[in-house]
Amino acid sequence: MKKNTYLIAVLLLSLTLACQNTPKNEAQEKKVEVKVEKTDEGSKAEITTTKWVDGEAVEEVQVIEGTHKEVMKKVASLTAESEGNENVIRKTKKKLQFNLNPKSDTQTTGKVLFTEEEGKVTLQATISGLTEGTHAIHIHEKADCSSPDGKSTRGHWNPTFQPHGAWGSSEGYHKGDIGNFEADNEGNGEVTFSTDQWCLGCDDETKNVLGKAIIVHQGTDDLTSQPSGAAGARISCAGIIQ
Ligand SMILES: [Cu+2]
Numbered sequence: 079m080k081k082n083t084y085l086i087a088v089l090l091l092s093l094t095l096a097c098q099n100t101p102k103n104e105a106q107e108k109k110v111e112v113k114v115e116k117t118d119e120g121s122k123a124e125i126t127t128t129k130w131v132d133g134e135a136v137e138e139v140q141v142i143e144g145t146h147k148e149v150m151k152k153v154a155s156l157t158a159e160s161e162g163n164e165n166v167i168r169k170t171k172k173k174l175q176f177n178l179n180p181k182s183d184t185q186t187t188g189k190v191l192f193t194e195e196e197g198k199v200t201l202q203a204t205i206s207g208l209t210e211g212t213h214a215i216h217i218h219e220k221a222d223c224s225s226p227d228g229k230s231t232r233g234h235w236n237p238t239f240q241p242h243g244a245w246g247s248s249e250g251y252h253k254g255d256i257g258n259f260e261a262d263n264e265g266n267g268e269v270t271f272s273t274d275q276w277c278l279g280c281d282d283e284t285k286n287v288l289g290k291a292i293i294v295h296q297g298t299d300d301l302t303s304q305p306s307g308a309a310g311a312r313i314s315c316a317g318i319i320q
Pocket residue numbers: 214215216217218234293295306309
């Protein structure tokens with residue numbers, strides 16, 4: 079399998095099994111962790127099942143390889159085992175990790191991590207190769223970073239047809255209006271942003287960030303100029319793809 083993994087999607091499923099016949103304090107616990115790695119040549123899933131027997135963790139690892147479709151089908155059938163079982167307390171944590179790539183003749187790179195837990199999505203990004211100062215970061219509407227200037231991602235993601243603005247503003251804002259962050263004198267910046275107005279792959283298209291793009295700008299978002307805050311060149315780009 080090619081080492082160049084362009085995307086790692088990790089789906090963590092924690093299942094707590096409370097058997098009907100067992101008193102509550104003796105409830106059996108089982109944890110299923112699924113890690114899917116997608117490469118140019120196919121996919122590989124690693125399923126780790128941890129069971130606690132008499133207070134000791136017993137781990138079992140299963141590896142599935144094949145086309146992405148085959149692997150995802152197997153994973154779905156394995157995790158569906160517990161569905162319909164009322165005694166299973168299901169807690170799902172989704173993770174999506176990818177890199178930001180330089181645009182507009184810059185050296186601006188970065189790493190982005192999206193996590194979703196209990197109805198809340200958190201974005202964590204570390205960005206380097208920036209000029210010192212304030213930079214805008216947004217979600218744009220299309221996961222297409224093919225053009226050298228990043229404009230193939232189109233405008234800001236705005237599924238609710240609002241004006242551009244500061245996140246949470248009563249005058250309206252785009253679902254992609256994350257805002258600004260600071261880069262230090264070494265050109266490094268960090269962004270942490272949490273909201274229940276996004277989701278990772280749900281059916282609500284006013285919330286689903288998959289298929290969109292992250293864009294970092296050379297300039298500052300003034301939070302008022304239409305349609306996109308006059309934030310200047312698009313210097314780093316990544317598609318939000320599962
Ligand atoms: Cu933007």
